[in-house]
Amino acid sequence: MNRSLLLVVCDFLLLSILALARFDVPKDAVIAQDDQKVVSKEVVERISDGENYDDVVAELEATNETLLENLSSDKDDLVEQKLKLEAEIAQRQKELEQKEQEIASKDAVIEGNKEALDLAKKEAQKLESQRKEIERKREELLQSNAASKKELELLAKNLEQAKKQSEELAExxxxxxxxxxxxxxELAASVERAKAQELAAAEAKALLIEEKKRSDELIASTAKIDQKIDSLNKGLDGVGKDLKSVGEGLVGVGEKISTVSDDVSSVKEGVSKVEKDVQESVEVQKENFRKLNERQTRSVNEIFTRYEQNKVSLDLIYTHKSGIFQTNRDDKFSVDTILMVDGNFVYALVHAKDSPFRVEFNPRKLVSVTGQITGPKFKEPLQVKEIAFMDDPRIIIVPLYANPQELAKTGIELFNAPENPFLFDDAVVVDVKDGRFGQTKCLRDEKDGRYIEVDEKHFAFLTGAFNPGKGDLVFSQKAELLGIMVNGDYAFHVKNLGSRIHGGSRTLLGSSFQADKTNALLHDLSRNLSGLNKKFKY
Known part of the structure; x- marks a missing residue:
């Protein structure tokens, strides 16, 4: 039941109650007649208590007037409420009539829905028959699916086998x-090795031909000496015969003695020539042995031992701007390296990483730089007066104004760049930071001869595994410096250094250091580094 209908019912109940109410006067009630006043018992009691009758009456009249006013006001309110209730009842009656009309229309709709329900029932019966037909077909499909499932399992099995075969084929x-x-x-290395062997064979063949010529000359000279010795023996035999016939004349004896003297002189000359030829042959053999010795490999331990015994330390002390406020900060950079010689030119090569001259990222803002090279075999440090950058700006060349002969007197060995770097296809990589080393294959890059590819897959570690990194040294099997690692796969090839120094990169150190020029140079070199092939950079 909704709210409107409930209000209508309540209104009817209220009207019914009002209609049934009675307002009869009780039998024992005292009714005033004419000007008679009815005094209540309470008033009489108050008068008996000594109060003035008029005062009591006045008070009662005032109270009566107040009550009358209140009753009048309440009557007006009740009348107003009655009017409102009547209006509301009329409104509710209208709403009730509307509801009855709606109920009538709903009954009509229900009647129509009943017909629709009957139709739906018929449709449901039809759908039930269709459902049974579908169920029958479903059973047939299930039977068909069972056979299909077996075929699918067989196909899945075949697919698994095919997948396994595919993985095996991929592997x-x-x-x-x-x-x-x-x-x-290996083929490229074999080609390089074959070329080197072919070159060595050609050199050996030339040496063999030259040696054969000398041997032929020596044999011919020996044959001449034998002939002279034979003639000398014959002369001596003639001398014996002449001595037996002394009586034939002293003149004949003198002539024979003169002949013997001439023969002895010629023998001495032949012997002297033989000694000279033998001496020349010994010198040639020594030279051939030296060349052959140059082609002999050194053991890995021997190469590392030579490095350890002759390594030096490059120390760079520098001041640079640091932090948000660009305050001056003092730092020191040290790295182990070796000294190299080219004629009378002594120098060192190092990687610029972590140094004051780094260019790979965020070049430093330098204020001052000084440097020196120290070593256990030096009585005093060698001062570094300048540095320069190579065509790969990550590699720094440090020239030393020192006499190679004077340095050799200290007992330190000066290393050379290889004349034939790919005579052997193996190389020794030395970790300059942790003092470890290993042997691997190396190959000149086919597109850029300035770099050597170091094969990490065939590394043979002798002092514990390590990853070749920037700044590590690469030696040939003849203990010559092949290159310096620029990343984990490639090394800067040490060859033709004079023509590979970056133009205008000469930088003086110490009191002649120019901060502004050097900082601008570092930024330019950092930009130039971006032009390198990615495989050489990272």
Whole structure:
């Protein structure tokens, strides 16, 4: 039941109650007649208590007037409420009539829905028959699906086998690709080795031809000496015969003695020539032995020992701007390296990482730089007066104004750049930071001869595994410096250094250091570094 209908019902109940109410006067009630006043018992009691009758009456009249006013006001309110209730009842009656009309329309709708329900019932019966038909077909499909499931399982099994075969083929392909890559590297190394061996064979052949010529000359000279000795023996035999015939004349004896003297002189000359030829042959053999010795490899331990015994330390003390407020900060950079010689030119090569001259990222704002090279075999440090950058600006060359002969007197060994760097395809990599070393294969980059590719896959570690990093030294098997690692895969090739110094990169150190010029140079070199091939940079 909604709210409107409830209000209508309540209104009817209220009207019914009012209609049934009675306002009869009780039988024992005292009714005043004419001007008679009815005094209540309470008033009589108050008069008996000594109060003035008129005062009591006045008070009662005032109270009566107040009550009358209140009753009048209440009557007006009740009349107003009655009017409102009547209006509301009329409104509720209208709403009730509307509800009855709506109920009538709903009954009509229900009647129509009943017909629709009957139709829906018929449709439901039809759908039920269709459902049964679908159920029958479903059973047939289930039976068909069972057979299909078996076929699907068989296909899945075949697919799993095919997938397994595909993975095996992929693994085999990867293995073959690795083998092909290794074969390619080995082939390239073999080509380089074959070229080196061909060159060595040509040199050996030339030496052999020259030696054969000298041997032929020596044999011919020996044959001449034998002939002279034979003639001398014959002369001596003639002398014996002549001595037996002394009586034939002293003149004949004198002539024979003169002949013997001439023969002895010629023998001495022949012997002297033989000694000279033998001496020349010994010198040639020594030279050939020296050249052969140059082609002999050094053991890995021997190469590392030579490095350890002759390494020096490059120390750079510098001041640079640091922090948000760009305050001056003092730092020191030290790295182990070796000294190299080219004629009378002594120098050192180092990687610029962590140094005051780094260019790979965020070049420093330098204020001053001084440097020196120290070593256990030096009585006093060698002062570094200047540095320069190579065509790869990460590599710094440090020239030393020192006499190689004077340095050799200290007992330190000066290393050389290799004349034939790819005579052997193996190289020794030395970790300058932790003092470890290992042997691997190296190959000149096919597109850029300034770099050497170091093969990490074939590393043989002798002092514990390590990853070749920036600044590590790469030696040939003849203990010559092949290069300096610029990343984990490639090394800067030490060759033709004079033509590879970056133009205008000469930087003086010490009191002649120019901060503004050097800082501008570092920024320019950092930009130039971006032009390198990615495989050489990272």
């Amino acid at each position: 085999l392909k990867s293995k073959k690709e690795k083998e092909a890559e290794a074969a390619r590297l």
